[in-house]
Amino acid sequence: MNDLIQYLFNFAFDHNIGVLLLSTSKEYNSLADKTKKTIIINTNWKNQNEIPFIIGHEIGHLMDGEPCLSYFCGTSLSSKERTADLFSLNIIFEYATLQYDSFEEPIQFIQQYGIPNRMLDDACRLFKKNDDLVF
Template identity: 65%
Template sequence: MNDLIQYLFDFAFSQDIGYLLVPADEDYSSFANKTKKLIIINTNWKNKAELPFIIGHEIGHLIDGDQGISRYCGTALTSKERHADLYSLNLIFDYATKQYDCYEEPSQFMQAYGIPNRMYNDVVNLFRNNDDLLF
């Protein structure tokens, strides 16, 4: 997980996105601040395995040009949250393929990389569209 997190922070840095790691209460949401081009990540989030996904999600908000402050809520209730989720999924998938990680089932990939269950159908579609990279 540490290598993936470093990969994501390196990617953020390459996009002129800053980051700050904050050990806050486990329910405190990470967020992206478009004005400062900064992501704030709660390192004590209640689901530690989800941290890389959250980092990618917050990067996605800034890459997509979302205005103001966008907080991670763990659901994709709006189109901008869904876009940030998909951005994160694709960043993590890109990392996994560069590592030559192979998974036969979408659920194995999701578990290995802390992808939330709400993304299952998206992971299935990603596997279908990239089956030559996964098997």
């Protein structure tokens, strides 16, 4: 997980996105502050396995160029939240590909990388789209 987190932070830095880490209540949502082009990540999130996905999600908000603050809330998703989720799924898939990680099924991929189950259908489509890759 640490290598994936470092990969995501490097992606953020390469795109002039600042990263602020804080440890607070397990329920405190991570944020993307577009006015400061910074993501604020709660390192004490209740589901530690989701932290890389959340990092990718928050980066996705800034890459999308949305105005204002955005945060991961784990509830029903607006189109902007869904777009950020898809960004995170894709960047983690890219990382897994670069690592030559092999998965026979998309469910293995999302479980290995702490991707929420709500992303399974999207992961299936991603695998089909990239079926020429060895997984």
